[in-house]
Amino acid sequence: MANEILEEHIQNEYKWGFTTDIDADEAPKGLNEDIIRFISAKKNEPEWMLEFRLKAYRNWQNMTEPHWAHVSYAKPNFQDIIYYSAPKPKKELASLDEVDPELLKTFEKLGISIDEQKRLTGVQSNIAVDIVFDSVSVKTTFKETLAEKGIIFCSFSEAVQDHPDLVKKYMGMVVPPTDNFYAALNSAVFTDGSFCYIPKGVRSPMELSTYFRINASGTGQFERTLIIADEDAFVSYLEGCTAPQRDENQLHAAVVEIITHKNAEVKYSTVQNWYPGDKNGKGGIFNFVTKRGICLEDNSKISWTQVETGSAVTWKYPSVILKGNNSVGEFYSVALTNNYQQADTGTKMIHIGKNTRSTIISKGISAGFSNNSYRGLVQIKKGASNARNFSQCDSLLMGDKCGAHTFPYIEIKDKTAVVEHEATTSKIGEDQLFYCKQRGIDNEKAIGLIVNGYCKEVLNKLPMEFAVEAQKLLAISLEGSVG
């Protein structure tokens, strides 16, 4: 019975799949040093930035694409990608009136308000947004309000111009350009992203966020985000993303770096909803992302929360290097795959400092013909005395044509470490479904309830507005995938 329904299968409607018709300023297809110079010149970058890019590019040329992840896909043709695409006109926007009305409409449709006034009078709490459309940041809201507190929140390009010392000091500190194939590629061709600096003793009065939108066809999106929390600072940062529905695979290769100083805390939440491809696995985003934070000094904390529902292929391991003593790393993840989606995601917790603690809660949900893998590393270095880790990796299967895999790696070089790992795999029970139906709840709603219940520990970690969105998204992503 369940299989029949599965085969009838999935009217998985992707509601963000529209395109915006907007004039774009594009680089020619392909990748070479000239393209990198072109991007750098477009952004009017200083010489050191261009050097950083070129060095990364030369490195990248000698690297090979990684194949250890439990995913299979046709290798992107890196010469067939447009590395720079910006909506015209690209000039400094003095007020909202200057933003292209097509863009405004796009973000309205996506439910993102660029208008600060609307936010202020709205029922939602205030969230400052940096909006990245294809290769460029088109608008950052609440910049002035934040500046009063000394918080720098702007596009990466602006940061390169206005805060070169901070960028130079921190960029590549956690994810060096040589780190991996896609991080190297990103370092060479990144076009924009968000930059955020919270000064000593400041708690950000609002949540900061970046919204990424891929629009242009044939492009890749390569953005960089850099977040620095100075001593005693705190910020909660959100990231969301969508892309149009297309038959081609588009590449998204981002780098996110977080640095926390003494007693500082950064909470980073993602709802990843890139176009996952159609029900036969055609099209969709390749999401190859390197996210890493370092608790540089004592008593600092970095917390990653992610809800991954989109992308054709995901390859992503938000990690924390626990260098400072007593520092804390957390990773809360829900990864849902449906149809032919593939996800290989997890985290790395590298314990270097003393009394460092890390928590990993991973909830995988596989439906359709998808494959969902958790891959995680817990490493306790010599001298990281009294390090503690708790990992819990749960997998939920819907139907019998999907796969769930767990690859936990544990390396312990210090005898005082305490590491716990728990893992479960379950199927959505016919008994649970029948119980719901007997109470008048239909199959779709029942699955939504059960899945949201299963993910509750993670969803609870999300900021309020995001949690509601994520719940809806999980239900939508599973529409029709009756198990």
Place this chain on the structure above:
Amino acid sequence: MISIKNLHASIGEKEILRGINLEVKAGEVHAIMGPNGSGKSTLSSVLAGREDYNVTEGTVTFNGKNLLDLSPEDRAREGLFLAFQYPVEIPGVSNINFLRTALNEIRKYHGHEEMPAKDFLALVKDKSKLVELDSKLASRGVNEGFSGGEKKRNEIFQMAMLNPQLAILDETDSGLDIDALRIVANGVNKLKSKDNATILITHYQRLLDYIVPDFVHILYKGRIVKSGGKELALELEAKGYDEIKAQFESLES
């Protein structure tokens, strides 16, 4: 209210119900008793619409509708409630959220608006008293970490919330100590009205001391072999099932 005629049902090749006839009217309480394996739980599962069973023959009419044509959720929305013998746990889904979804789905089916949150919470407060359910349990995950007795009480609490026309209580007394049995029975009695009906499926006469049935039926090998008033249960308690079995076997041979 419900009229079951010559109902046959099987699981795989095995026929479990072999021609059940039963008529239940509004305001009535029927008890169905019988030894292990006689088909008691199968009957409740078939009526509720569990897909594991195949109905091979017979009809069931519920409020003028062909019950067997309805999906399990529509049966529930039409007012059929099953208190499960083994209620499942749904981790992370709060009892309140679960019931609110259920209640509003049923209301939607009947063309009513969703119940306002305030009214809903008032209803929860009111009905949880009925089965002396700790308010903490209402906000916990559905049956998550509940004791056996708490699960059964929660079933009756849900029944009170959803206010069904026909409630089928599948061995609700099993695994209950005497205090819990009294609480559960008390709840069921308070929910009884001239407009609804109850089918009690039980193994023991004990429950019938608390919930007094109008009719008692004895199910054996997939058929109702004897029906009577409440005194039949007492008789059964005194003599055990052996006499019934013996009578029936001699009939069959």
